[in-house]
Amino acid sequence: MSSIAGILQAPGARFEVSDDFEFANDFCRERGWTDGLPVVPPTEARVARMLRHCDRPWDEPVAMVPPRNGAATPLRLAANAVMAGCIAEYFPLVVLAIEALCEERFNLYAVQTTSHSCAPLIMVNGPVARELGMNSGVGALGSGTRSNASIGRAVRLALVNIGGAIPGIGDMATYGNPAKFSYCAAENEAANPWQPLHVERGMPSAASAVTVMAAEAPHNVNDPESTTAEGILGMIASSVATFGANNAFHPAAEAVVLLSPEHAAAIAAAGYTKAAVKQYLYEHTRLPLAQLSKENIEHRLQLRFPGRYTNAQAGEMVPIAQSADKFVLIVMGGAGRHSAYLPSFGNTVSVTRMLRRADGEPVRSIADFGTR
């Protein structure tokens, strides 16, 4: 393991500034390192503490982050995690999220640079989420929980400082998204009547995992009245079925649905499996081709689905997702009959990665990483 003092001898690796909170914050902001909010100054001592549970070489990249293709070393990630307000126990999830985001199939280059309003959502499953006190219940995607807020913020700062997703330069989002401050939560596994997301994707329930997906902000689906599963699912389907989002126009696009515990319980009590819910949504989220302009049909549907819409009639129904398994179901939230739909960026697929030590061993607790 390299010493932090040795790594920091490289040119540009550190800056000497006045040991004053306001001065250091001004320095960080003027360098373009912040998200506009004050940060915790990433002093050598704080960064060293952030690396306490990091068993990777601190100066070797875990990923290259587009569009700058900057090398995401643990040291740089730790500086971003310090600025975001993380504690050292959160840091392995920051590293894991960056690794997942940089898998080629996620298409981070496009996600970072697009004019679309998507932001990478970081979803955490498994015992580590509970160990870190992550919020999966009331207000899970809102403010108020340090782990959710600072892990998501650390990833965002790294995407800017390492990846170069600087608004107006490397990030060309037309109006952006408040989720670009932080977009991170845990699945409410205790209230999930089905398998949690990471188990559905082949991992043991004792494993911990991060799933990343490029999604818009949640669109609320308020259904306090329906007493049947079909009533609730029909209301969700009506929110998913929209041409304003990108889903209908991209073959790979996934549709993320957050089910509140009450909605999930009601649907499961009626005998619906997770697969049956996905099938229902696949069959009931279709819109007539006639709702689209000629230009959208020619330039988007016909180009991306060669042959399918060449001689299509106005009454032809256009699916929002290309198969039932393109629906991603996550149980989240507290009391209340509100679910949510998170439209996709489009040309992206969600990526799930298990939390492991550097030697490949699955991690059940942050203590499994040891202390340095």
Added chain:
Amino acid sequence: MRKTVFLVSPEAPLQSVVGAAPPRRLDPHALRLGMLDNGKANGDQLLAFVLEALKAQASVVSVIARRKSAVSLPAPPAMLAQLAAEADFVVSAIAD
């Protein structure tokens, strides 16, 4: 005297991926032109203007025009290979 402290840079430098450029063989009297539309609306119209301007200044003997299926995906290798084989000069455009 005020104390100082060292801040660790959270930034990574730009990774340049520019390799050695092959020699260009541009003949303004026999230009084989390539046009790559990145897939956004109006990119085709911008390229049409560029094509007309180039034709006014050089002798364009062939034009190969291709369009990506989506701006958010890289051009397929086969498309790039064809452009490289059949064009001396490729103009790529994005619009919105």
